[in-house]
Amino acid sequence: MTIIDQTNRTLLLEEINPEKLDLLTLIGDVKGIDSLSDDKIKEINQHLECRSYEEFQEKFAPCIYSFFDANSQAVKYTLKKPENISDSMLTEIPLNQSNDFLKMLFTLMESKKSQGVLNVDFGFENLLDMISPKKVMDDIRQVRKEIRYNYAKYAELEDGDPAKLDVGDKLNTLFEEASNNYNNVMAMLPLAIEDIKTRLLLGSGDQKGSNNQIALGMLTMGDKGELKVLEAPKQESTALATLDDNINTGLVAALEEDYQAINESPSDYVQSLVVRTFCPLPSTTQSKIDVPTEVANYNSYLQFYKNAKDDFIKVVKPLVEKLLGIKMFFDQYKCKTKGMIPTLVVANLKPEMLAKSSSLPTLHAYLNTVNSKNNFKNTIWYAIFPNLSITLQAGAKLRRERFAGNVHKVNEDVNSLETLSCLLDVLKDYRIETFFSFEPREETTFNAVAAEGIQKFIDRCEPLVGKSYSEFAIPCLPNFTVIPKNKSGVTLDKLMTISEDSTTAQLSEAKEDVMRLWIEGVYINAAYIAAGFRAASQCPEYLKDHYRRLKVDSELPGVRYDVEAGNHALCTRTTMPKEITGFTNSIKDQINRKNFGWIFASENAVLDGQDITQITVYKARNLLYDPDKSTYEPAYKTQVTTYIERILRHATGDFKQDNIVQFFSNNPKSQKSLWLAKKDCVNAVLEEGDNLDYTIDEGTGICDLTIYFDGNARNLEVLISRISSK
C-alpha cells in the first residue's frame, strides 16, 4: 500500500494577483492554535492549489490595470489595482492566452522548442511583430471572415430551421469575441490604424512607386485586342465592387446594433470603425475620405499605440515572467499517463510579507498542519523562491559617459537574502526544500554564466551556507531567456506622409519614422524549471516515460532519483530549448570543483544517437556543504531522508520502539526489505549500494538512523516513543 502518494507538492512564494485571496488571509488568525482545521485546508486548496497552468490562470486571473491620464495624454498601466480610481475609470486587461503579448511569448517559446535552435539563430523579430497592429488585424481578419461566412449562412437559412440555431450559436461566440474590443479604445487602436492604412494606401500595397490617386476600372480588351483598363462609371467614390449587398447590410446593422447596445458612450467614429473592421466590404456605406485628417489620425494613433504598448510591456513584464515561470513549472511534467501531477500552491504574497515576524506564526500554523501529520496528501515538499536580488558589481568607473550606456536600475521587484533566510528557517522545520533563483536579467542567463562563471553566485549564497537550513536551500541557475535583450526590438509600423496636393498618402521611408519598441529581454527564473523538473521526476509515470528500458516501480516516488547519476540528465530533460552552445570546460570545472547548486546546462549531447535539443540538469545540489569532501551535498539525499523519516513515523506509529525494530528487520515484509527488493528500479528508495542502519540509545531514547547513499552516510535522529501496551 502506498503510504505517501505525492512527494512533489510545491509552494510558490510569489504574488500573482493582489486582488485574489492569499495564503495569510485564508489562514486567518492563529492565536492560541498550532494547526488549522481540515475545512480550512480544503478552502486554501480550493483557492490556491493549481494542478495545471490553466487552473492557475482561472484561479488567479492575472491581469493588469490601465487608466488614462488626461494631464500627460497617455495611458497608464499598473499591476496593483489603484485604490483611488473608480472601477468605471479602470480597464482591467486580463493576461490570458488572448493577450497579444503573452500569446506572442508562448508562441515564441513553442516555436523555439519545436525548432530547437539556439537563441543566436532564432528569428525573434518574426514573432515579436505579433504585437504590431498588422498582426492584430490579421487575427481580426480571420475572425471577420468567419463572421461573414456564418452570417451569410445564417441569413440563407429559414427561420425555425434547427441548423440556423446552431449557426446562431457560433455567431454569438464570434460576436462576443469581437465585442471585447468595442469598449476598449486601446484594442480598437490597431484596428483603426490598419483601417486608415487600408483605405489610404489602397493599391499601393504591392505596387510601389505610384502615388497617384487611382480610378477603379475594368480590364477589357480594346478594339484591336489590346488590354485596357477602362475607368468604371463612378457610382460611388472609392467604393469597392459590391458582392452581396444584402448580407453586408444585415451584418452592418447587426454590428451597429451590437455596438450601440454594449457601449456605454457610443461614438459615431468608433461605430463606423467597428463596422469597417468587421464588415470590410460595404458597397453602400463608404464615404469620402478626408486624407489629411486621416493621415494625422493615423500618425497619432500609431504614436499613441507605440507608447502605450511600450509602457504596457515595461509594466507587465515582471508579471509575465512569473506567468511564464509557472507555465514552465507545469510544462516540465510531460508524460502520457498522468500520475503524480506536480501541484502548485500559490501563496499569492510577496515573500517579504510572508517573512515578517507577524506572518511567520501564521505560516507555521499552516505548515504544521500540512507537514506534521501522518496524512501526506497535502504535504508541501518544495518551495519556489524566485527573484533573489544579486548585487551587481559596478562597471569600470567612467570619468565621463560619452555614450548612452546601460542604466543599472535597481529592480524593485526582487527579494532580499534576509527574506530568504527567514523563510528558509521556517521551511526547514517542515523539511521543505526551497528552490531559489536570482533576479532575471541579462547577468544571470546562460550567456552570462558561460562568460563569467558561477563564482558570483557562490559568493552570493555564502551567507546561507553552514546554517541549519542549508540542506534545504537549492540555488538554481542560470535563468532562462525567452527574448534576449539584444533581440527584443519590435517594429510596429511606419508613420505616414501626405503628398503635396494633399490627395494621397504614403508610408514614410525615413528611419526615424519607423515605430519600434524594445522589450528589453524576457527571462524565466530557473527555480520554476528546477522545481518543475524535480516535481515531475517524482512521478513514476514520468520516469517510466523516460526510461522505457529500465525498471520503474509504479508506486515509489522518485525521491532517490539522482539526476546527476549516469545518463539520467540526458534521459530526463527539461522542456526548455537550448539557448547557447554550452559552457566552457573551465566553467564546468569550476562547477564540478565544489558541485555547487542546481545548475542547468545547454550542452551539446547525444543520447541513443539523437541530439539533445533541450536544456539538461547539470548539477542538483543544495547548500549543505561537506567540508570533508569540499563539496555540496546532492539534493536528493535530503528528500530521501525526509521521505524515510515520514514513512518511518507513519509505519512505526510515531516511532514506537518495537515497530522501529520491525521496520528495519530482515523480515521480507519489513519496509526495509521491501525497499531493498526494489533497488534495481530507477525510482528505488534504496539503490544499489545504499543501506539503512539504526541504533537505539536506550539512555536518551534516541534512534540514530544512518542512511548510506552509495556508501556515504547520512544521519537521521528520531526520538523514539516508549509508550507501549506491554
Added chain:
Amino acid sequence: MKWKYSFIHICMISLICLLVCQMPLKATTIDIPPTASKAIVFLLDASNSMNSNDRERLAKDSIAQLIYSLPSNYMVGFVAYHTDIVSSVEMVDNSGRDSIMEAANSVRYTGYTNAGAGLTRAVELLSTVDATEKTVVMLSDGEIIMANDEATIQVTNQFQTAVSQAGENDISIHVIGLGSEMGNSSNTIFSASEQTNGRNYHAPKAEDIQSAVDSILLEQLHIKKTTAAIVDTGGGIDELDITIPTKNATNARILFISDSPIQNLKADFNAGNVRQVSGTHYTLLELSHPSSEKIHVSFQGNEGSQVKVDVITEYYITMNPQVTYEDMEPVEEDATHYERTAQIDISFCDTENPERQVLMDSIFEGKSLSGTIDGQVWSGSLKSGIVSIIPQHHIEKNQTLDIVVDFENLETNVIVQQPLAVALEGAPELPVSDYRPVVIGVGIGILLVVLLLIYLVVEHKRRKPRTISDPPLPEPSKYDYTGRLNIYITQTKSSRDVPPLTYNLFRIPGGKVLSLQEILDGCDVSEPMEGAGRIYLKAGAGRCLVLSNESDCTIMQNREILLKGRSYLIGLDSKVDITFEDEMTEMVLQYREVRPNEIRNYAHT
C-alpha cells in the same frame, strides 16, 4: 444653741489671732529701684519743754503714724535731739522701721534745744541714701535755746547752715510746731520750711500732731490712704469690717491709731503674709498680697477714747509697653519712608508676679493718668488696666522714648520704676521699583521648569514596567535544556518590526531558570515587554519546557489561557501566544527541537 455658735466663733477668731501672733513678723522684702526710692527723716525735739507740751508722749504715736503710713519705697531715719543729739537711727528700709520706734520710745524729754545739731544730723542721714525725694519732718515745740546765748547763736547758725544744705540737696523740711510757743510762724524753726519748699504745721496741743502728720502725709508726701473708720470706743470689744478698696495690691497696711492703748486686736483676713506691729497707741496690720477685700477686726479700747483706722494700699508694679504701628503712604513725592505712627499702650503687672496684671479694679476704670513722654505732657485714662499714650507721629527712625506715668490720680500708692524706656522702630522704607528680585524670581522659575521638564523626560525614558515585587523564582530544574525557541514578535507598541529571533536553549545550563526578559535581552530586543521579567522558563521532563507565569500577561496555548501563578508544560514543536501587560505587544514563542546533528552544525559554525 446660740451659745454653741458663739463659742465656735470665738474659738475660730482666737485661733486666727493665735496664728497671727505666731507668724514671724517679717516684712516683705522688695527691691526698690533707686528711681522709685524716697527718703524721710523724722527729727524729734526732745528738749525739756516737750514734757509740758507732750505729756502723753503722743509725738511717738505720731512717728509711728508717719513711718507706718509710708509706702515701702520710703527709707526712714530718725534723729532726736535736746542739748545734743540723743538718738539717731540710720536710714532703714521698710523692714527696719521697728527699730525707729524702739529708738523713739527710748527718748526722754530733757535738756536744751539744739535744733542745729539735729537738723544737721538729719541732713547727713539723708545724704547717705540715693533717693529721688528727700524729706525731713521736724517736730519741735520752740525756738533754739542753748545754755547761753553764744551757744544759742552758734546752734542757730548751725541750724541755718543745715537748712541751707537741705535746700541745696533738694531736701524738703516740713515742720510741725507744737504748743503755743510755735504760734509765731516767723521763728527760726519754721523758717527752715520756707527755705526748703517745706510746709509748717502748727499743733497747739499734742493731740493735734496726728492731724498735722496726716496733712504732711496727704498733702506733702502725697501718700494715698483712706480712713476706714474712726471708732469711739466704749471700753468693750469693738468689731469692725474693713474694706480694702483695691484688690491685688502688693501690700495693704491697716493702721489703728488711738490716744489710748488698743488691746485684744483680732483680725480675720486672707493674705499671702502678714505683719503686726503694736505700740501703746497704735497697731499696724501689714498684709502682703491680700486676697480678700473684707477684713474683719475686733479690738478693745479704753472708754472714751477714739480709734482711727487708716488703710494704705500700695502696688509694686512693672509697666509693660505695647507698641502698634500704623504706616501710611506719605503725601510727599520725594519721601523715602512710610509715614509711621506709633500707638503705645501700657499695661501694669505685679513686679513679683509679672503674669498678673493689676490696676484692673473697677475703681481704677476710667481714672485719668498723666505723665510725660520725652518731656512732653500726656494724659490718658485707664481702660481695663491699660492706658493709651497719645499716638506718636512721624516715627522716622529707631528711637527710644522715656515715659513717665504719674499715678497721683489713683487712690493707691504705686511703686514703679520710672521712666519707662520704650523703643520705637523707625518707619520702613518705601518700596523702590527694583526689578531685580522679579528678574531673579522669573529666572529661578524658568530654571525650575526646565529642570522639571528634563526630569520628566529622563523619567519617561527611564520608565520601566511597573516595579512589582518580583515573585520568587521557580525552583531550578533537574533536567537539561534541549531545543530552541523561535521568537516572533508579531506586534509592538512602537509598531516597529522586529525580525524573527531564535534562542538556543540547549546551550543553557540545565538548572538555570530563565525569565523571558533574559531571553529577550539575550536576543538584543530593545522593545519594552511589560511582564516579560515575570514569565519563567525552565527545562522539564521529556524534552519539554516548563513555563511559569507570574505576570499579568495573557498567555495562550491551544486556545487555553495559561493562568497566573501556575506552571505549564510546553512540548516540542508547540507554541504559546503572549500578549504583554501593555495589551499591545504580542509575541509567539515556538519551542522547536534541535537535533544532535544540528547542534553539531551550530558548534561548527
